[in-house]
Amino acid sequence: xxxxVYLIPASLLxxxxxxxxxxxxxxxxxxxxxxxxxxxxxxxxxxDKPKED
Amino acid sequence: xxxxPTAHCAACISAVEHGLEAVPGVxxxxxxxxxxxxxxxxxxxxxxxxxxxxxxxxxxxxxxLDASSLSMTETDRQGRALLMRLAVAGFAMxxxxxxxxxxxxxxxxxxxDLFHWISGIIALPAIVYSAQxxxxxxxxxxxxxxxxxxxxxxxxxxxxxxxxxxxTSQSGENAYFDAALSLTFFLLGGRYLDYRTRxxxxxxxxxxxxxxxxxxxxxxxxxxxVSELAAGDLVRVLPGSRVPVDGVIVEGHSExxxxxxxxxxxxxxxxxxxxVSAGEVNLTGPLTVRVTAAGKDSSLxxxxxxxxxxxxxxNRYTSLADKAASIYAPVVHLLALFAFIGWYMATGDARLxxxxxxxxxxxxxxxxxxxxxxxxxxxxxGRLFRAGLLVKNGTALERLAEVDTVVFDKxxxxxxxxxxxxxxxxxxxxxxxxxxxxxxxxxxPLSRALAAAIxxxxxxxxxxxxIREVPGHGVEGRYRGRQVRxxxxxxxxxxxxxxxxxxxxxxxxxxxxxxFTDSLREGAKEAVEELRKxxxxxxxxxxxxxxxxxxxxxxxxxxxxxxxVLPADKAARIAVLARSGRKVLMVGDGLNDTAALAxxxxxxxxxxxxxxxxxxSDIVLLGRSLTPIAEAVQxxxxxxxRIKENFAIxxxxxxxxxxxxxxxxxxxxxxxxxxxxxxxxxxxNAMRLIRR
Numbered sequence: 001x002x003x004x005v006y007l008i009p010a011s012l013l014x015x016x017x018x019x020x021x022x023x024x025x026x027x028x029x030x031x032x033x034x035x036x037x038x039x040x041x042x043x044x045x046x047x048d049k050p051k052e053d
Numbered sequence: 054x055x056x057x058p059t060a061h062c063a064a065c066i067s068a069v070e071h072g073l074e075a076v077p078g079v080x081x082x083x084x085x086x087x088x089x090x091x092x093x094x095x096x097x098x099x100x101x102x103x104x105x106x107x108x109x110x111x112x113x114x115x116x117x118l119d120a121s122s123l124s125m126t127e128t129d130r131q132g133r134a135l136l137m138r139l140a141v142a143g144f145a146m147x148x149x150x151x152x153x154x155x156x157x158x159x160x161x162x163x164x165x166d167l168f169h170w171i172s173g174i175i176a177l178p179a180i181v182y183s184a185q186x187x188x189x190x191x192x193x194x195x196x197x198x199x200x201x202x203x204x205x206x207x208x209x210x211x212x213x214x215x216x217x218x219x220x221t222s223q224s225g226e227n228a229y230f231d232a233a234l235s236l237t238f239f240l241l242g243g244r245y246l247d248y249r250t251r252x253x254x255x256x257x258x259x260x261x262x263x264x265x266x267x268x269x270x271x272x273x274x275x276x277x278x279v280s281e282l283a284a285g286d287l288v289r290v291l292p293g294s295r296v297p298v299d300g301v302i303v304e305g306h307s308e309x310x311x312x313x314x315x316x317x318x319x320x321x322x323x324x325x326x327x328x329v330s331a332g333e334v335n336l337t338g339p340l341t342v343r344v345t346a347a348g349k350d351s352s353l354x355x356x357x358x359x360x361x362x363x364x365x366x367x368n369r370y371t372s373l374a375d376k377a378a379s380i381y382a383p384v385v386h387l388l389a390l391f392a393f394i395g396w397y398m399a400t401g402d403a404r405l406x407x408x409x410x411x412x413x414x415x416x417x418x419x420x421x422x423x424x425x426x427x428x429x430x431x432x433x434x435g436r437l438f439r440a441g442l443l444v445k446n447g448t449a450l451e452r453l454a455e456v457d458t459v460v461f462d463k464x465x466x467x468x469x470x471x472x473x474x475x476x477x478x479x480x481x482x483x484x485x486x487x488x489x490x491x492x493x494x495x496x497x498p499l500s501r502a503l504a505a506a507i508x509x510x511x512x513x514x515x516x517x518x519x520i521r522e523v524p525g526h527g528v529e530g531r532y533r534g535r536q537v538r539x540x541x542x543x544x545x546x547x548x549x550x551x552x553x554x555x556x557x558x559x560x561x562x563x564x565x566x567x568x569f570t571d572s573l574r575e576g577a578k579e580a581v582e583e584l585r586k587x588x589x590x591x592x593x594x595x596x597x598x599x600x601x602x603x604x605x606x607x608x609x610x611x612x613x614x615x616x617x618v619l620p621a622d623k624a625a626r627i628a629v630l631a632r633s634g635r636k637v638l639m640v641g642d643g644l645n646d647t648a649a650l651a652x653x654x655x656x657x658x659x660x661x662x663x664x665x666x667x668x669x670s671d672i673v674l675l676g677r678s679l680t681p682i683a684e685a686v687q688x689x690x691x692x693x694x695r696i697k698e699n700f701a702i703x704x705x706x707x708x709x710x711x712x713x714x715x716x717x718x719x720x721x722x723x724x725x726x727x728x729x730x731x732x733x734x735x736x737x738n739a740m741r742l743i744r745r
Contacts, residue, residue, distance in 0.1 A: 043067045
């Protein structure tokens, strides 16, 4: 059962990473224009770098 | 900020952005395809008109949006906070569920206690953070000594968490951390759906309002926002534009279209000393108007204030969810209390009794109820939005489903408010040719309609010389040495015929009349037919003349009609209908309809309606056609049926689970299963609305 000592923190850490990633995405406006983002990658304009706001 | 209603693909995005960025002075432009908007960062010298022209040049329709009225949609703090709480609850729920599965599958003694402690450490902060919206709402309800859905929710969450901590500290077998968290998660999901539906409607409504950038042109040529005008200022009103303020004409002759304010389809002559109101449309000549009241004091705004009073009566409507909550909350609390008292008296074991009471509370918790209404409302509004209807009010669908009488306004609602020339065949070819030549020289709606109708017959314009428009009267010119005139009856000195008409005189000959009728709005007839099939009564109320109203009523097939109804009488008529037990749906667009729209059981207005009318309406028609009205009623009825079905599912589920819980057989595993199952059931039932 000693394996739990590693596994529980590991599962918490991974979940926490997901949560942090979601928080970052929410704060940086990643969900502001889902329709536009799904179309933007089709055009060649932003191949070098994403468009700045 | 520009609105781009036609943008829809990747090519659109890059075309618009490159087009805008090519304009000198524009620093950057970004298209938001979800909102169909473009935000432009530019130097002060760049005007919106300039950008709109550029976009028109590359084939995109664009409109300026008033950034100040969009403030709400830009910063969506509330939505983000709700989403973050949902994410935290979801994260915590999954971790705790992982540990709980281990416990359910047989972890015991020290391992179980360890898992419970870890669950508690994750669950408590997550609940404190995520369930705040429920606690806040429940507290505000309790403070005024009322019960709402949030009270049993909060109680269940708090008790479940509290009991679990106690049980854990006593090395007990059952802990409900996972139940408390999944309860929070599912209910937050319902909350978020509900919030998003309302936000979509609100932002679309705001966008409609922001399309009308309130500006006025001063005599000096400067353009200023209407809010900066003061009484005594002189403003210029060009032909074709809306009068921005209440005032008195000091210079110029023209005709005014008052249909939005009074419902009259006939334009009225206007000259110096004529009093004008905000919302009227100037038709022929430029006018200079001295402002008597602007902005908040104008008659338009005063009307809107009147409406605000009428609207509170509608806000008192109790939705199905509130009704359900008012029965549900006390029943659940009493059941839990009885469970505790009953078990305590039977066994004398307080710990066991509390355990069972809490299990009852958790299992009966309105997970399904909290999802039942928002899920259906989201599905229904989404479907109506695609059909071109914007549902603005939360209880609009329920009220619309109860409607049994529909009252229509005529001008601008059943009709387009645009005249159509009738029967030109009785006029000679030469006369028509002259009429076309004269009519083409004017921007007056009657002239334009006449010119278009003659052009459609294939008659070429005659060779009329020296054509000159006399503002407020008509057009004159010379044809083969004779003076020819087209215009108002008084100007030509002839007697007016009934109905909308313009008159033409060739030389000294007798004047002839061209009569017009208002063209029907697209889909008006179909909508009336569909509504009749659904068994609804229809009434046409209009401020226009009896002849015009009767003609339209006959065309669309409505038997009951009334003409020359004053604005206050419209609202009174609806009140009379309401007293006789009718549930009235009002469909109207003008200022004269606003009071009626506000006092009716439910109301719909077209997007072309005056802002005041749109504001008080529950539903706004985004397209030109009226056909979606019938669909709106259908979907509303279906949605109400779904909501009731969902309540039935929830009740059935409770009928099964409550005895189990009361008997003391409910385990944390059973609670988790039952909760998920009923939530998924009601969500799936709501989804059925989207298709078809």
